[in-house]
Amino acid sequence: MTEFNKHTILKTHNLSIGYQTKKEKTVIASNIDIELHSGELIGLVGANGIGKSTLLRTLTSVQSSLNGIIQINNKPLDQYNNLELAKALSLVLTESVISKNLSVFELVALGRQPYTNWVGNLADADINIVNNALAETNLNDIKHKKCYELSDGQLQKVMIARALAQDTNLIILDEPTTHLDMYHKAYILRLLQKLAKNTNKTILFSSHEIDLAIQLCDKLIVMTENTVVSDTPSKLIERGTFETLFPKDFITFDKTTNSFKVIQ
Incomplete structure (x- = not known):
């Protein structure tokens, strides 16, 4: 460590x-x-x-x-x-996710919004940060799942990963x-x-x-x-x-x- x-x-x-x-x-x-x-x-x-x-x-x-x-x-x-x-500062609240139709990767990628252009396009560096956040929270295996398919525990991990991606x-x-x-x-x-x-x-x-x-x-x-x-x-x-x-x-x-x- x-x-x-x-x-x-x-x-x-x-x-x-x-x-x-x-x-x-x-x-x-x-x-x-x-x-x-x-x-x-x-x-x-x-x-x-x-x-x-x-x-x-x-x-x-x-x-x-x-x-x-x-x-x-x-x-x-x-x-x-x-x-x-x-x-x-990254903030994780108890409110429901805005759209559970997003995939895990897409929701975590929202953490990059402060750094992307006005269109919201992800650069290679942004994608690397998102993937690192997914890895840190052990979410790689479900990153393509839709959020409505997740348990409460999995969804909480996704919200933590989004905060990590906000860096x-x-x-x-x-x-x-x-x-x-x-x-x-x-x-x-x-x-x-x-x-x-x-x-x-x-x-x-x-x-x-x-x-x-x-x-x-x-x-x-x-x-x-x-x-x-x-x-x-x-x-x-x-x-x-x-x-x-x-x-x-x-x-x-x-x-x-x-x-x-x-x-x-």
């Missing part, structure tokens, strides 16, 4: 997220200071409704921050135009394991772990699979009602962070197994 230098890819300082109308401001979370590096797999975890999607939308310029600084590749997010941002330093995924069974949840997160190491990309994903994220991630961002903290899983466990995630009437965090248990 190739060794890479660690560079800061995404950084926030004193970030506040939420919603603002003409009449009022609703703060979801504040004082968010995170720093993500190249080659890292980072999981964003927290209870339902805590603000994970709001944070991802803010980091990707889908919605505006309320306060603070967001930098991608040491450049303020608000200084990117749409084309520049598409070359710096950005940063890939952000919103709940990439939704609708998958336990095996395929673990498979997708293990694939993301491998891709971060092999490609040196920074991969940030939100998930409810906290036990898996603890095992596979280099770093976690944990959102609670009172704070947002970021550190390695082991240091967060030592700090007792996971014990504050949920009410203690049904669920508890077991430090001996590094997993959540149902209280009997």
Whole structure:
């Protein structure tokens, strides 16, 4: 495996997220200071409704921050135009694919749109990048299949391959394991772990699979009602962070197994 230098890819300082109308401001979370590096797999975890999607939308310029600084590749997010941002950041959402009549190759090739001419023609270099993305995600055997023929797990791999083909330093995924069974949840997160190491990309994903994220991630961002903290899983466990995630009437965090248990 190739060794890479660690560079800061995404950084926030004193970030506040939420919603603002003409009449009022609703703060979801504040004082968010995170720093993500190249080659890292980072999981964003927290209870339902805590603000994970709001944070991802803010980091990707889908919605505006309320306060603070967001930098991608040491450049303020608000200084990117749409084309520049598409070359710096790939986003994988949970929405359905626009057209499942596309083949796997065609859908992955859409990742090259920021680099192609206005007609969208692929040069040889683009085709090579698409084929490399297919190989990295083990999709060569089905690259000519139509997307409507795929399982949910296969389709998620295709969306990850499209993000790889976009060739950005940063890939952000919103709940990439939704609708998958336990095996395929673990498979997708293990694939993301491998891709971060092999490609040196920074991969940030939100998930409810906290036990898996603890095992596979280099770093976690944990959102609670009172704070947002970021550190390695082991240091967060030592700090007792996971014990504050949920009410203690049904669920508890077991430090001996590094997993959540149902209280009997």
